[in-house]
Amino acid sequence: MSTEHQRIARIRALFARSSPSISLGIGDDCAVLAASARARVWTVDAAIENVHFVRGPMRDEEIGFRALMAAASDIAAMGADATGILCALALPAAFRDDELDDLLSGYAEAADAIGCPVVGGNLTRAAELSITTSVLGEVEQAVTRAGARPGDGVFVSGALGGAALGLHALRAGHAREGAYAECIQRFLRPRARLDLSARLATCASAAIDISDGLAQDLAHLCSASRVGVRLDVSALPRPARFAELAGALGRDADELVLAGGEDYELLFTAELGGVPPEVGVQIGTVTETSVVELVGGDGRPVPLPEGFDHFR
Amino acid sequence: MSTEHQRIARIRALFARSSPSISLGIGDDCAVLAASARARVWTVDAAIENVHFVRGPMRDEEIGFRALMAAASDIAAMGADATGILCALALPAAFRDDELDDLLSGYAEAADAIGCPVVGGNLTRAAELSITTSVLGEVEQAVTRAGARPGDGVFVSGALGGAALGLHALRAGHAREGAYAECIQRFLRPRARLDLSARLATCASAAIDISDGLAQDLAHLCSASRVGVRLDVSALPRPARFAELAGALGRDADELVLAGGEDYELLFTAELGGVPPEVGVQIGTVTETSVVELVGGDGRPVPLPEGFDHFR
Numbered sequence: 001m002s003t004e005h006q007r008i009a010r011i012r013a014l015f016a017r018s019s020p021s022i023s024l025g026i027g028d029d030c031a032v033l034a035a036s037a038r039a040r041v042w043t044v045d046a047a048i049e050n051v052h053f054v055r056g057p058m059r060d061e062e063i064g065f066r067a068l069m070a071a072a073s074d075i076a077a078m079g080a081d082a083t084g085i086l087c088a089l090a091l092p093a094a095f096r097d098d099e100l101d102d103l104l105s106g107y108a109e110a111a112d113a114i115g116c117p118v119v120g121g122n123l124t125r126a127a128e129l130s131i132t133t134s135v136l137g138e139v140e141q142a143v144t145r146a147g148a149r150p151g152d153g154v155f156v157s158g159a160l161g162g163a164a165l166g167l168h169a170l171r172a173g174h175a176r177e178g179a180y181a182e183c184i185q186r187f188l189r190p191r192a193r194l195d196l197s198a199r200l201a202t203c204a205s206a207a208i209d210i211s212d213g214l215a216q217d218l219a220h221l222c223s224a225s226r227v228g229v230r231l232d233v234s235a236l237p238r239p240a241r242f243a244e245l246a247g248a249l250g251r252d253a254d255e256l257v258l259a260g261g262e263d264y265e266l267l268f269t270a271e272l273g274g275v276p277p278e279v280g281v282q283i284g285t286v287t288e289t290s291v292v293e294l295v296g297g298d299g300r301p302v303p304l305p306e307g308f309d310h311f312r
Numbered sequence: 313m314s315t316e317h318q319r320i321a322r323i324r325a326l327f328a329r330s331s332p333s334i335s336l337g338i339g340d341d342c343a344v345l346a347a348s349a350r351a352r353v354w355t356v357d358a359a360i361e362n363v364h365f366v367r368g369p370m371r372d373e374e375i376g377f378r379a380l381m382a383a384a385s386d387i388a389a390m391g392a393d394a395t396g397i398l399c400a401l402a403l404p405a406a407f408r409d410d411e412l413d414d415l416l417s418g419y420a421e422a423a424d425a426i427g428c429p430v431v432g433g434n435l436t437r438a439a440e441l442s443i444t445t446s447v448l449g450e451v452e453q454a455v456t457r458a459g460a461r462p463g464d465g466v467f468v469s470g471a472l473g474g475a476a477l478g479l480h481a482l483r484a485g486h487a488r489e490g491a492y493a494e495c496i497q498r499f500l501r502p503r504a505r506l507d508l509s510a511r512l513a514t515c516a517s518a519a520i521d522i523s524d525g526l527a528q529d530l531a532h533l534c535s536a537s538r539v540g541v542r543l544d545v546s547a548l549p550r551p552a553r554f555a556e557l558a559g560a561l562g563r564d565a566d567e568l569v570l571a572g573g574e575d576y577e578l579l580f581t582a583e584l585g586g587v588p589p590e591v592g593v594q595i596g597t598v599t600e601t602s603v604v605e606l607v608g609g610d611g612r613p614v615p616l617p618e619g620f621d622h623f624r
Contacts, residue, residue, distance in 0.1 A: 024456060028458075029521060040344070040347075042432065046400045079340055084354070087356075091464070091467065125363050
């Protein structure tokens, strides 16, 4: 077992990576970021053992990867670019050096995947493992939850329900490489949609990332924008063979798609005709009501699945 | 017990406070900060139950106050002004609403004391209480640990050892109001020296906050600046009647002053003659060696106290 000082040296070496926007990285009281003419967006997100992840079923590198992506997704939801990351790590006394290396290699892989440096952090002991990630980003004009206008289209950046089904598949003992590979990867290695930030900033009137599930996050967006939404359930994009795969695990596909959560796709509103298909698929329309109304492909009402009180 | 949604609403109401530099506070995916012509400094610090604090001996409002100040102290150490705070809170299932109110009232009091708004955060369950605070600041030119030059004076912004003795006094059952009141307050309600930021940015060649104790933090500064220091032990400022109070608890006053930690005063170097007495007291001189040498008021060497290997 290394001393805290040795561990900090390992972390520092792992994350030593320069960026023009970072004047000073790991090793001082603070990181220093160069001045910027753009606004800053800023978020923090915690991944806590036995609340957000369970070690064993999830490998340490997957836990690290996912912790960073979940935090970075908030930056994408503002239409912003990620500038820097701070990592506050709390490790149980029994946490080994090789486990720390695995955790941090997943974290570093995620940071590389979004092209954003880890510029500092904090290391401490704790009873349970936790990784608290703060991310700073930059944007000309932030996209908030509050800008949706009646008549706008409602869009989603990718398939929903996969992460939730992936978690069920893992719990049921399915291998990462089998029939549930796509869904399991969506759960274990989500991608913050920072690839869409610039496009979102151009076209979106409001946005939120789907972390709690479409139902809840759509309710948040509607509440902040004081609008309602007519949602076409048949238009919701799903992973390949989703109904079949969900059914084989005794799960309701619609429920997973509507309430699954943790896909970290973006939900946004925009003027009709202004969203290229590679940015988002239209799933509904903003209305002047204050409710979310589900309809089928024929435009007729669809009853709410059980337990969807947040839609009411 | 409130729902998470209700708790977020309480937190949001408590921290609703406007600031010209904050474009968007609590309630969206990210906080939004207006662009600034100054550089940003950025830190994160965790306060974890049974590691950094123990509930019972410490009141919940004291835990909240101290968690914020410990994090904000890093901003002061860069000579910067604090711009915004994110609070990631992890609460045990049994944590009550009135306990949360106490914790947050101390946190809000500390935020008010440094004039810095809480602009967002994260709320989650956990086995143990933890408060992870990220602070953003602004400065023209950050003061780092690395700028000390041989011939500079070494200064400290206030009395040392008080927080450590205050903790011992609390553990020994002393009341907050008795003979140990000053020291106990220094432990429970430390002040991040943001009042000195502008002065520090003007005069200091290097700086660090004293969180781990003078010995360790001076070693960090020397290592980053590749210098040594001749430290006059007789010049170290101490709380009133410190030797007597330490002795009554069976503690060595010099050891507390040199290694106590958690006072959150600033340690800095500056050209001789350039530091007003209200900013710092000179305690030594930067040398071209790479060691810290202790001397008495007469300039003669003083032996290191037991266990001071970090000085060697």
